[in-house]
Amino acid sequence: MLAVLVVTLWAAVPTPVSASATRLTDLPSTWVDDRGQPFDLRSMYGRTVVLSMAYATCHRVCPRTVDYLRRLQNEFDSRGVSAEFLVIGYDPDSDDVAAWRQYRRTRHLTRTNWHFLVGARADVEQVARQLGFEFWKMDQHVIHDGRVVRFDQRGVVVSSDTVGGL
Amino acid sequence: MRTTRYAPTTCARAWLSLALATSLGLTPTAHAAEDDKARITELEQKLDESLKMIRELSNKVEALEAREAQRTSAAGAAAAGTAAAAGTAAAAATASAAVPPGPANPTPTAPVGAATPGAPPVVGPPAPADTGARLTHLEETVSQMANAPQRAEDRGMAMHGFADVGAGTHNAQFPKYQGADIAELDFFLTPQLGARTRALFELNFEVGADGEVGVDLERAQIGYQFSDSATIWLGRFHTPYGYYNTAFHHGQWIAISLRRTRFLEFEDHGGTMPAHTVGLWLTGSQRLGEQRLTYDAWIGNSQRITGGTIDMNNAGVTAGSTMFGGNIGLLMSGVLDGLKVGLDAFQTRIENQDVAPSQFTQVQSYGAYVVYDTDRWEDIAEWHFFDNTDLTGHTGTHHSDAGFVQIGYRGGRFTPYGRYERGSFNQSDPYFAAQTSGNSYDREALGVRFDIDLSSALKMEFAETRYTDRYLTRYGEALLQYAIRF
Numbered sequence: 001m002l003a004v005l006v007v008t009l010w011a012a013v014p015t016p017v018s019a020s021a022t023r024l025t026d027l028p029s030t031w032v033d034d035r036g037q038p039f040d041l042r043s044m045y046g047r048t049v050v051l052s053m054a055y056a057t058c059h060r061v062c063p064r065t066v067d068y069l070r071r072l073q074n075e076f077d078s079r080g081v082s083a084e085f086l087v088i089g090y091d092p093d094s095d096d097v098a099a100w101r102q103y104r105r106t107r108h109l110t111r112t113n114w115h116f117l118v119g120a121r122a123d124v125e126q127v128a129r130q131l132g133f134e135f136w137k138m139d140q141h142v143i144h145d146g147r148v149v150r151f152d153q154r155g156v157v158v159s160s161d162t163v164g165g166l
Numbered sequence: 167m168r169t170t171r172y173a174p175t176t177c178a179r180a181w182l183s184l185a186l187a188t189s190l191g192l193t194p195t196a197h198a199a200e201d202d203k204a205r206i207t208e209l210e211q212k213l214d215e216s217l218k219m220i221r222e223l224s225n226k227v228e229a230l231e232a233r234e235a236q237r238t239s240a241a242g243a244a245a246a247g248t249a250a251a252a253g254t255a256a257a258a259a260t261a262s263a264a265v266p267p268g269p270a271n272p273t274p275t276a277p278v279g280a281a282t283p284g285a286p287p288v289v290g291p292p293a294p295a296d297t298g299a300r301l302t303h304l305e306e307t308v309s310q311m312a313n314a315p316q317r318a319e320d321r322g323m324a325m326h327g328f329a330d331v332g333a334g335t336h337n338a339q340f341p342k343y344q345g346a347d348i349a350e351l352d353f354f355l356t357p358q359l360g361a362r363t364r365a366l367f368e369l370n371f372e373v374g375a376d377g378e379v380g381v382d383l384e385r386a387q388i389g390y391q392f393s394d395s396a397t398i399w400l401g402r403f404h405t406p407y408g409y410y411n412t413a414f415h416h417g418q419w420i421a422i423s424l425r426r427t428r429f430l431e432f433e434d435h436g437g438t439m440p441a442h443t444v445g446l447w448l449t450g451s452q453r454l455g456e457q458r459l460t461y462d463a464w465i466g467n468s469q470r471i472t473g474g475t476i477d478m479n480n481a482g483v484t485a486g487s488t489m490f491g492g493n494i495g496l497l498m499s500g501v502l503d504g505l506k507v508g509l510d511a512f513q514t515r516i517e518n519q520d521v522a523p524s525q526f527t528q529v530q531s532y533g534a535y536v537v538y539d540t541d542r543w544e545d546i547a548e549w550h551f552f553d554n555t556d557l558t559g560h561t562g563t564h565h566s567d568a569g570f571v572q573i574g575y576r577g578g579r580f581t582p583y584g585r586y587e588r589g590s591f592n593q594s595d596p597y598f599a600a601q602t603s604g605n606s607y608d609r610e611a612l613g614v615r616f617d618i619d620l621s622s623a624l625k626m627e628f629a630e631t632r633y634t635d636r637y638l639t640r641y642g643e644a645l646l647q648y649a650i651r652f
Contacts, residue, residue: 059576061620063541093394098456106503136326138354139412141420143326143651145620
């Protein structure tokens with residue numbers, strides 16, 4: 001049993017997540033937004049972008065992340081700063097366009113500069129890896145932390161905030 | 167809230183992985199990642215050196231051109247002569263660029279123009295068009311290398327898990343013990359395979375009824391995802407009856423409550439239902455307008471009772487019987503967002519191997535559940551009914567039922583919850599009579615979950631349990647649990 005434990009503990013070292021600075025234009029660009037329209041991430045170039053990841057049936061971390069985004073939006077509004085808010089779904093299997101539309105409706109997230117994006121699984125995983133969103137899926141649960149990444153108008157990462165802290 | 171300002175590349179986890187891999191002489195994946203980093207660093211250094219050299223050569227050319235222009239202007243030379251001189255200078259520059267800096271060809275440390283008396287000041291002229299294109303190409307290559315998606319084999323196998331420890335007036339699963347306890351260390355392996363192949367393994371180190379730590383492969387399933395709405399699994403999985411058994415698994419951190427209901431506990435922890443099945447499982451969901459329909463259908467080995475406990479027959483059956491069932495649920499939307507209702511049923515033949523010759527019971531179970539899961543509430547009601555037929559003693563069909571209602575309120579870090587559960591098991595039914603935990607009972611519990619941070623929680627529960635037939639007794643419990651995920 002000791003051997004099993006040693007091997008298991010060795011394998012338990014989490015996969016390193018890339019924390020190297022990534023530009024917005026380096027991320028996969030093809031997504032679908034919560035209106036079912038194609039969304040090209042490159043169209044955000046030249047704008048301040050706030051990006052996070054979430055899943056629609058998360059009731060522990062994501063509500064706090066969304067609260068944080070709301071506060072950030074208010075802060076931007078008070079300073080007269082315009083920004084685009086992007087939320088990429090962790091789980092494209094269950095977080096489809098209809099799920100995000102429902103999510104926005106029930107949480108009154110009606111601002112047009114907020115975009116909830118659905119993408120291919122590989123693209124979701126690539127974004128998570130490039131921006132340091134560590135997550136894993138256990139059946140219908142997505143185990144993850146809260147993170148918000150900000151890009152400046154040149155598409156360069158200027159900060160990465162861990163949110164959802166209690 | 168923590169804020170990370172990006173600094174150059176070093177990643178502590180990568181170093182930790184590298185150190186582990188080196189010490190064990192394993193994981194070529196880590197070496198591959200380090201090789202890429204080293205190559206990128208080397209390329210960046212070369213890029214810097216090239217830029218520096220180009221700038222210096224451009225300065226040289228500029229100075230030579232200026233000097234030549236002055237000379238030809240003074241001599242009244244023809245324009246053709248100037249062009250020839252510029253061509254010579256360009257050729258010389260190209261030749262110089264081909265020779266790497268070294269002792270025989272030292273790189274100048276100051277701009278030529280600045281060191282040439284009388285020459286006009288030179289401030290970084292743009293590189294020739296072809297050089298610019300080459301530089302752009304090189305930059306793109308470096309960027310692509312830095313941001314390229316890692317191959318699955320380079321990423322290694324992701325592995326996560328849960329653990330919990332506790333203390334109480336009784337052990338939460340085995341009430342004969344009291345004091346401090348370790349409950350489980352649950353490793354969750356989800357290797358990255360192809361685009362449609364899925365795999366899930368759950369390796370659990372847990373304390374058993376004998377107080378010893380044992381290892382169990384709680385789940386071992388490999389599946390193929392046909393589409394977003396259909397995945398088929400083969401292996402050992404959590405039997406998809408009701409809601410709770412597939413929504414919550416061995417890691418107690420994921421659940422609001424401190425423990426599972428008694429009748430839904432895992433088999434070796436006193437559960438009275440077949441929590442695991444070894445077989446084939448088709449599962450998925452389909453949109454119906456704004457609603458979502460979920461479904462499960464499964465078939466697997468029939469089960470047996472040995473040592474008073476249900477066993478899922480990991481190796482296969484000897485009596486050639488099966489267990490099969492289905493579950494259908496509907497996730498609402500609109501004003502009913504968060505509400506899920508569902509029905510399930512299963513049938514199997516259980517062999518009781520604790521008596522000789524073995525006794526057989528046909529178990530038929532029907533269930534219903536209602537769940538309200540929102541940012542504020544986690545409320546679950548689930549009930550199961552049994553009509554079990556004694557196939558050996560021919561004592562007829564016996565009816566039993568078990569269920570629970572749980573209400574939880576998510577109030578920030580604190581999540582208080584209350585639960586009522588009951589198992590009314592007919593003791594004439596050989597299926598329940600043969601199980602150590604097959605007695606009827608009811609339990610009331612009040613508890614609270616306190617989220618210390620995003621990966622650890624402290625839970626406290628006060629419960630009162632009454633045994634109502636095989637034994638007539640009651641006991642109260644005060645339980646504490648520290649649960650984490652990693």
